[in-house]
Amino acid sequence: MAEQRIIIEIDENGKIHAKTEGIKGEMCLDELQKLLSEYVDLLSITKTDEFYQQNELKNQTKNINKNKKI
Amino acid sequence: MSAIVRTVTPFLNKELLLQALKNIGCKYTLEGNDILTDRKDYYGIQKFSFSNDRYVFLHDSSAEYNSPYMNASRNYPWGNINNQEYKSVSEFLQAVGEEYEKLYQKKLEELERQRLEEEQKRLEQEKLAFIENLTNKITQKAKEEGYTIKKEKVKGKVKLVLTKNTY
Numbered sequence: 001m002a003e004q005r006i007i008i009e010i011d012e013n014g015k016i017h018a019k020t021e022g023i024k025g026e027m028c029l030d031e032l033q034k035l036l037s038e039y040v041d042l043l044s045i046t047k048t049d050e051f052y053q054q055n056e057l058k059n060q061t062k063n064i065n066k067n068k069k070i
Numbered sequence: 071m072s073a074i075v076r077t078v079t080p081f082l083n084k085e086l087l088l089q090a091l092k093n094i095g096c097k098y099t100l101e102g103n104d105i106l107t108d109r110k111d112y113y114g115i116q117k118f119s120f121s122n123d124r125y126v127f128l129h130d131s132s133a134e135y136n137s138p139y140m141n142a143s144r145n146y147p148w149g150n151i152n153n154q155e156y157k158s159v160s161e162f163l164q165a166v167g168e169e170y171e172k173l174y175q176k177k178l179e180e181l182e183r184q185r186l187e188e189e190q191k192r193l194e195q196e197k198l199a200f201i202e203n204l205t206n207k208i209t210q211k212a213k214e215e216g217y218t219i220k221k222e223k224v225k226g227k228v229k230l231v232l233t234k235n236t237y
Contacts, residue, residue: 002235002236003234003235004234004235005232006217006231007230008208009228009229009230010204010205010229010230011226011227012197012226014201031215034215035208035211036208038207038211039207039208040204
């Protein structure tokens with residue numbers, strides 16, 4: 001069982017800073033989009049190490065599959 | 071032939087007029103809509119009376135500074151008018167008018183300051199309402215997505231900690 005955590009801070013001007021923890025790869029962006037996209041305009045996204053972990057896993061799997069085919 | 075006409079300040083506001091009289095040292099009493107001054111002339115007490123949307127100064131016209139009577143005698147025999155700081159009616163009205171205009175300007179500045187304060191308050195309330203609404207919408211959406219929510223306020227910011235267990 002893994003815990004997904006999203007921390008959302010809304011400052012006194014209504015600006016949002018959101019951070020995900022325990023959600024790897026593009027799923028973290030999907031989760032944020034689900035929660036916020038209706039209500040805010042996105043300014044920027046900074047990808048953390050966790051984001052690339054899952055992507056690296058995917059790439060590794062792809063490479064393994066390629067090697068198998070060869 | 072040409073002429074220059076000057077008119078007295080229209081005294082529209084009772085509160086300002088009373089304050090102006092007080093500021094120039096003119097004592098007064100109120101009688102209905104009339105403001106009775108401590109100045110007197112042949113017809114009795116000189117007073118401001120509300121007429122046609124403004125306060126008009128009612129007095130004996132022979133008490134005017136340039137009236138033939140005043141020019142001839144240089145003395146005003148009725149009442150205590152010569153003991154007043156503002157001897158003629160026109161001098162008196164000019165002094166009241168100047169003071170009234172000063173007070174009017176101050177009042178305008180005060181109203182403008184109040185208006186700005188109220189506008190500032192309104193904008194701030196609008197922003198707070200937006201933040202509260204936004205917080206509620208995100209909280210509702212997070213519940214629908216299966217998150218448990220912890221809400222707290224940290225240094226003026228709203229902090230939402232959303233957690234969900236996945237298998």
